[in-house]
Amino acid sequence: MGINIFDLLQVTIGGVAMGCIYALMALGFTIIYNALRLINFAQGDMFMLGATFGLTFYVSLSFPFPLALIAAGVVVGVIGMVIERTVFRPLRNYPLFNLIIATIGISITIRALALLIWGSQAMSFPPVYGDKPIKVGQIILLPSYLWVLLISVMFIILLQLFFTKTILGKAMRASAQNRNAAFLMGINVFFMDSLASAISAGLGAVGGILVAPIFFVETEMGALAGLKGFAAAVLGGFGSIPGAIAGGVILGLAENLAASLISSTYRDAVAFIILIGVLLLKPNGLLGKKAGDFKA
Amino acid sequence: MKILLNKVKQHQVVLIFIFLLFTPFIVTNIYYLHLLNISLIMIILAIGLNLLTGYAGQISIGHAAFYGIGAYTSAILTIRLGISFWLALPLSGITAAFVGYLVGRPTLKLKGAYLAIASIGIGEITQLVMTNWTSFTGGALGIKGVKSPDFLGVSLDSDVRYFYLLVIIAFLCFFLTSRIINSELGRAFRAIKEEEVAAQFMGIDIARLKVMVFVVSTFLAGIAGSLFAHLEGYVSPYGFGFNQSIGFLIMILAGGLGYKSGPIIGVIILTFAREFFRFFNEYQLVIYGVLLISIIVFMPSGISGFFDKLMKRLKKREVSKHGKQHSEA
Numbered sequence: 001m002g003i004n005i006f007d008l009l010q011v012t013i014g015g016v017a018m019g020c021i022y023a024l025m026a027l028g029f030t031i032i033y034n035a036l037r038l039i040n041f042a043q044g045d046m047f048m049l050g051a052t053f054g055l056t057f058y059v060s061l062s063f064p065f066p067l068a069l070i071a072a073g074v075v076v077g078v079i080g081m082v083i084e085r086t087v088f089r090p091l092r093n094y095p096l097f098n099l100i101i102a103t104i105g106i107s108i109t110i111r112a113l114a115l116l117i118w119g120s121q122a123m124s125f126p127p128v129y130g131d132k133p134i135k136v137g138q139i140i141l142l143p144s145y146l147w148v149l150l151i152s153v154m155f156i157i158l159l160q161l162f163f164t165k166t167i168l169g170k171a172m173r174a175s176a177q178n179r180n181a182a183f184l185m186g187i188n189v190f191f192m193d194s195l196a197s198a199i200s201a202g203l204g205a206v207g208g209i210l211v212a213p214i215f216f217v218e219t220e221m222g223a224l225a226g227l228k229g230f231a232a233a234v235l236g237g238f239g240s241i242p243g244a245i246a247g248g249v250i251l252g253l254a255e256n257l258a259a260s261l262i263s264s265t266y267r268d269a270v271a272f273i274i275l276i277g278v279l280l281l282k283p284n285g286l287l288g289k290k291a292g293d294f295k296a
Numbered sequence: 297m298k299i300l301l302n303k304v305k306q307h308q309v310v311l312i313f314i315f316l317l318f319t320p321f322i323v324t325n326i327y328y329l330h331l332l333n334i335s336l337i338m339i340i341l342a343i344g345l346n347l348l349t350g351y352a353g354q355i356s357i358g359h360a361a362f363y364g365i366g367a368y369t370s371a372i373l374t375i376r377l378g379i380s381f382w383l384a385l386p387l388s389g390i391t392a393a394f395v396g397y398l399v400g401r402p403t404l405k406l407k408g409a410y411l412a413i414a415s416i417g418i419g420e421i422t423q424l425v426m427t428n429w430t431s432f433t434g435g436a437l438g439i440k441g442v443k444s445p446d447f448l449g450v451s452l453d454s455d456v457r458y459f460y461l462l463v464i465i466a467f468l469c470f471f472l473t474s475r476i477i478n479s480e481l482g483r484a485f486r487a488i489k490e491e492e493v494a495a496q497f498m499g500i501d502i503a504r505l506k507v508m509v510f511v512v513s514t515f516l517a518g519i520a521g522s523l524f525a526h527l528e529g530y531v532s533p534y535g536f537g538f539n540q541s542i543g544f545l546i547m548i549l550a551g552g553l554g555y556k557s558g559p560i561i562g563v564i565i566l567t568f569a570r571e572f573f574r575f576f577n578e579y580q581l582v583i584y585g586v587l588l589i590s591i592i593v594f595m596p597s598g599i600s601g602f603f604d605k606l607m608k609r610l611k612k613r614e615v616s617k618h619g620k621q622h623s624e625a
Contacts, residue, residue, distance in 0.1 A: 041542075087589060094596055096409070097355055101549050102592045104542050109585030116578055223538065227420060234413055269424045272417035279414050280402050 006138045011260045012253065017145035019252020020152035024207040025229020026236060026244035027159065028200040033239055034176035035196030036088055038099040042107040043204050044226020048219060049076045049110065050205025051212040052118050055125055065128045069151075072209045073202040079110075080201025081194045088197065089190070114219040122216040129213055148210050155206055156245060159199075163241070172196060204229075224268065231275040237288020246286055250274075316463050320456040329455045333527055335567045336462040337520045340469050342548050342559030344516030347473050349545070350554035351482060352509045353489030354404070355412040358419030359544050362392040362514040364426060364536030366521025371439045371531045372432075381445035385522050392518025393511045400510035405503045411510070419541050426533035438532025442525045458527055465523065469516055474556060476512070485509055486554075550591050552598025561599050 028043045050072050057068035083106055091099055129144040163169040175182035175192040183189045207229075208222070215221065228251065236247025251271055259267040278285060323329050341363055348354050366388040373384040399418050403410040426433050433439070444453035445461070452458050476482050487495035488502050496502050525531045543566075551562020569587070573580040595602040 087593070090593055094592075097349065097553070098549065098592050098596055100355070100412075101542075101545060102589055104546070105585050105588035105592065107585075108588065109582055112579075112581030112585055116582070227416060227538070230413075231417070265428045266424060269421050272420040272424075275417040276414055276421075279410055279417075283406050283410055 006140075007260070009139050010141065011256050013141060013149070014145045015253035015256030016249055017149040017152075017252070018211075018256060019232075019249035020149055020156070021207045021211055021225075021248070022229055022232040022251050023156060023245045023248025024152055024203045024210075025225060026232035026248045027156070027241065028204045028207075029230055029233040030239060030241055030244040031196050031203070032200040033233075035172070035193050036084070036092075038088065038096065038103065039230070040200065041100065041103045041226065042083070042110060043200065043229060044222030044224075045107050045110040045114075046076050046080065046201040046204030046222070047208035047225045047229075048114060048222030049079065049201075050208030051125070051217045051221060052114055052208075052219070053205070054209030054212055055118075055123060055217050058128070059126065069206065069209050073205045076205035077198040077202035081198040083201075084194045084197035089193065111219055111222075118217075118219060120219065122218040125212040125217055127213055144214050148214070151210055152207070155203070159203070160241075168195070228268075228271045231271040234275055235278050235285055237285025240285070240287045243285055243287035250286075313463075313467065317460075320459055326455055329459060331567060331571065333455055333459055333462055334524075335563050336459070336466050337523050337527065338544070338547065338563045338567070339560050340462075340466050340523070341517045341520035342544060342551070342563050343466075343469050343473050344513035344520075345544055346548045346551075346553065346555075346559040347476065347485075348509050348513040349548060350552075350558060351477060351489065352485040352506060354506055354510060355409060355545075356415040356510070356513070356541075357412050357538075357545065358415030358417075358422075358541050359513070359517050360536045360538070360540035361415075361419040361422035362396060362517035363521040363524070363540070363544075364422055364531075364533070365392045365395055366518030367525040367531045367536070368426065368433060368439070368521075369518070370522035370525045371442045374443060374526075375439060375441060381443075381526060385519060388522035389515040389518040392521065393515035396511050396514025396517075397507065400507045400514075404506040404510060411506075415541075416538070419538055423533055423537045426536065434532075436533060438530055438534075440530045442529050442531065444529070445526055462523060462527075465519070469519070470556075470560075473512075473516075477556065481505070481508075489554075546588060548598075550588070550598055552600030552602070552604070555598065555600035555604065558598055558600045565599065 025043060025047060028046065029040065032038065032040045032043075053072040053075050054068050057063045057071045058065060061068075063071060087102055087106060088099070091102055094102075127144075129147045132143065134141045134143055134146070161169075163173055171182070171187045172192050172195060174185070175187050175189045176196075179189055182192075204222075207225070229248070232247040232251045233244050234247070235251060236243025236245070251274060254274060255267060255270045258270045319332070320329060323332060341359065345356065345359055348356060369388040369391040370381070370384045373379045373387060374381060379387075395418075399414055400411065403414040426438075427436050429435075444451055444458070446452070447461070450457070452461055477485075484495065484500045484505055487498065487500060488505060492502055521536075547562040547566050548559050549562070550566055551560065552558035570580070570584060573583050576583055591598070597605070
């Protein structure tokens with residue numbers, strides 16, 4: 001094998017960067033699951049909406065990139081809130097199966113609307129991260145992956161701070177842990193649901209716009225990203241926030257290593273092989289307590 | 297026959313069967329007849345999926361993979377090995393069921409929606425294998441030249457002839473599952489769906505039964521796949537992915553989970569609704585998505601469930617009216 005330690009390091013950094021994107025997706029699945037007890041298959045479409053809105057803000061409206069990033073996150077977050085209010089809340093006491101299919105209905109609708117707005121053509125996002133490779137000794141690093149890594153880690157830290165340091169974040173965790181008790185303590189649990197849906201959607205959107213300059217932007221881009229984020233959440237232990245982060249990073253790393261060491265043909269299969277492996281060996285995931293405790 | 301039909305009303309079934317025999321004379325448009333054939337194939341799969349989800353409460357989000365495994369098995373067996381369709385058909389079902397067993401055995405031992413998660417993984421992996429293992433599956437182009445079956449020297453190469461084959465197989469599958477549903481086994485399935493722990497206490501071997509129902513439903517998916525391959529004349533990875541798996545789930549949910557007529561109504565209404573929506577051109581998917589959400593919000597037990605409840609309510613009203621008159625007199 002013609003792979004040396006420096007190449008391996010490059011592959012590792014690229015893998016961890018993609019892993020952080022999966023972690024953002026997995027966090028989206030986790031947060032909404034903790035609040036509403038549903039698996040949201042429209043999460044991948046939030047990722048797509050982040051990229052398409054980001055493109056509109058950055059290119060058409062010529063916002064600076066950081067502003068475009070935040071604007072896309074906020075707009076998609078609001079969309080998430082609207083979805084919670086109009087679909088998830090009326091369906092609150094329905095069986096999980098109906099809820100899952102409802103999220104798929106949302107996914108179909110969003111994808112179809114996006115197709116009407118942005119068209120079916122794959123669009124390229126301008127290279128905001130710069131395309132000059134950075135050389136550190138013998139290691140050549142692509143700036144795009146470093147930026148993705150940096151910004152997504154920043155968002156993950158911000159989210160942790162939100163959940164542990166702010167009243168609102170604590171209220172969300174309380175309502176996820178015991179809804180009735182939280183309600184009796186005066187927490188507006190319905191607002192917490194909306195907020196959870198908004199944060200999930202916003203995180204997905206941030207992931208989407210972050211990778212947009214690396215890949216093409218198209219309305220179908222969310223499908224695979226969503227499923228991989230889901231696989232990452234299962235790997236970490238469904239419902240666990242540290243688990244989602246760990247699961248995402250491990251998945252991204254495994255995928256990149258397998259692609260460069262074994263074969264890139266089955267790159268996309270890695271996530272799902274890991275998914276099934278986890279279910280066979282440790283069904284509760286790495287850090288989950290009662291991961292699969294959701295009932296049909 | 298009486299045992300076979302059990303609670304299904306016999307004369308109704310006979311009437312439907314006779315009606316179906318004449319369908320090719322009524323539906324003379326070849327395109328619609330082809331659509332009807334596709335619907336019949338999907339009904340075979342949906343009946344199995346309804347048994348799994350509607351009766352036993354287990355969710356598979358990867359049934360299109362088993363459908364695809366059936367289709368590819370049949371294509372490879374008949375073309376590469378020259379095996380007759382009539383042997384390839386059951387073998388396709390058995391191959392799909394075998395993969396189903398391998399997936400179901402470890403995941404169904406556990407409580408919770410593990411099968412749902414694992415089946416997503418299997419669906420994606422199957423799709424990737426179909427696309428990338430070019431020497432075996434033909435890659436993205438798939439396998440062309442899957443022949444129409446012969447029946448006693450008559451080639452079932454037209455949609456009309458194939459229609460009769462499909463009607464017969466669909467009826468057989470319907471009877472098979474009806475029989476399961478009405479048996480002790482079917483009651484055990486429903487017990488698992490309602491309350492797993494209680495079912496276990498009643499002495500039901502829930503893990504074994506869950507695997508059994510999953511194997512039956514993947515077998516039917518494999519059979520449906522084989523029939524699809526010989527109807528279309530080719531197989532390709534397109535149409536066996538995540539979206540198709542979801543499509544099947546939508547059909548059984550819209551039709552009515554846990555109703556015998558559910559999968560039939562769901563498949564036919566959604567197949568033809570999507571045709572109808574084509575008139576809306578680029579808006580068709582938007583309308584489809586909104587319709588889907590509306591069905592779930594307003595008819596949570598599906599179309600069959602909705603009418604079932606409606607009929608019960610009407611009957612109740614009639615009975616109470618009758619009762620009143622009786623007491624007045």
